[in-house]
Amino acid sequence: MTERMRERRTDDEFRLLDNRRRANSHKIGRRNNEFKIEENKRRADAHKIERQNDELKIEENKRKAEALKIERQNDEFKTEENKRRAKAHKIERQNDEFKTQENERRLKSLKIKREEEEYKEEERRRNASRMRMSRDKYENNFHLMKLNYESKIKEGPTHICSCCGGLWFEYSIRELTIEMLTNKGLKKEFIDNVCYLKNTIVKLCVTCRKDIMLNKVPNLCLSNGLAFYEVPDCLKILTELEERLISPRIPFMVIRTLGFCKQFGLKG
Template identity: 75%
Template structure:
């Protein structure tokens, strides 16, 4: 018995020593990354066993449930899940599948009369709260609208060259578009404005994702010619002298004396 206790003590000390040395080694980021990969690979192989997979899922669920009792952990976990879902839903294919899954789950849940009644109450309460919020926050909404109007549409679409608000523009890179199945030649053709970050409006994005060139794309010959610097400094009379076409009606500012309006 004494020898066995001695062996157990030796084993305990050895385990503590190994754990301590492993903890120190994991402070190195490179070692930590390799160790995580090795653990993930071992766990992946082990989870191929259905019995082990079931027990592992139970253990994870139990651990997550016990951690979820902590309000702070629960809040952080919800934020992390919401952020991960928000990033994943930027993929149109994933977003479509997620919407179908939600609609199917909601359809099944609505077969329960109690759930349907609760949903009606919840929707009625939400509408009522939104109305009160609209009445109470009208001044805030007005100021927010006026601030957006002051900023104006300043984001330029790389395809059509139109001016858009920030919420109407989505940014891409060439790699992101190629991952969606678009060819590099097609991307180079439709993106008339060459920038590292490709900004696409709602209208152009819909056609591009369908592998079509938008009708208002600048590559369809709708782009204005670049005005040479030597022509930008010409006076009004010089512009008339070299102009191949002279319009008989012009729009000009009247100025303070209003005499320009006599032309």
């Protein structure tokens, strides 16, 4: 029977049909999980026996390496494989024993490499470059922080709080709208009372904002009678001498030393 089949398979057409029939039969058979598991085990055992042959093992490794090299020319495949390897390596390093062994292996490998003068010199250059970059980054950050601080100080406290009328730096003021304040549960009458300076954008300092959010009128609120009277238009055009002439009170103050403590005070 075997010889007869062998003779018949010398015919290319018959061999092609026979191979197709076998492939279909095998495909149907592998739908059965038991058959599939048994076949996989059989293949694994056969492959394990074959790999005991060093020549076959080397050839197979070369073939796999060449196939992988061709596949890694595809950027998508390369990226996916790197992710998969990194993930698998991360899982493996959760095992303390594996982690310790890998660290020891790396140390030994590094120790062997450091025996070479070229590698040692290259490592020194790399470390020096890394330190220089870190130092430059720190210096640049410090320089930017210094410039930012100087610009803010130079600008001065020019932002006016809508509640107390005080002058503040930009970072000490928070801009809000009437709608935002009402959404926080504050009544319209209360907002109109505490926001003495009427503007579209309400600017509040830290102290005033804290009291207002607690539904309290701040102590330094201008609506508590702390607002200056408006200067009439006829007085705005006066010179300093004319202001002195019509002023009901002319303050005379001098700077004097306060005892032996080297401090100074105003008197008058």
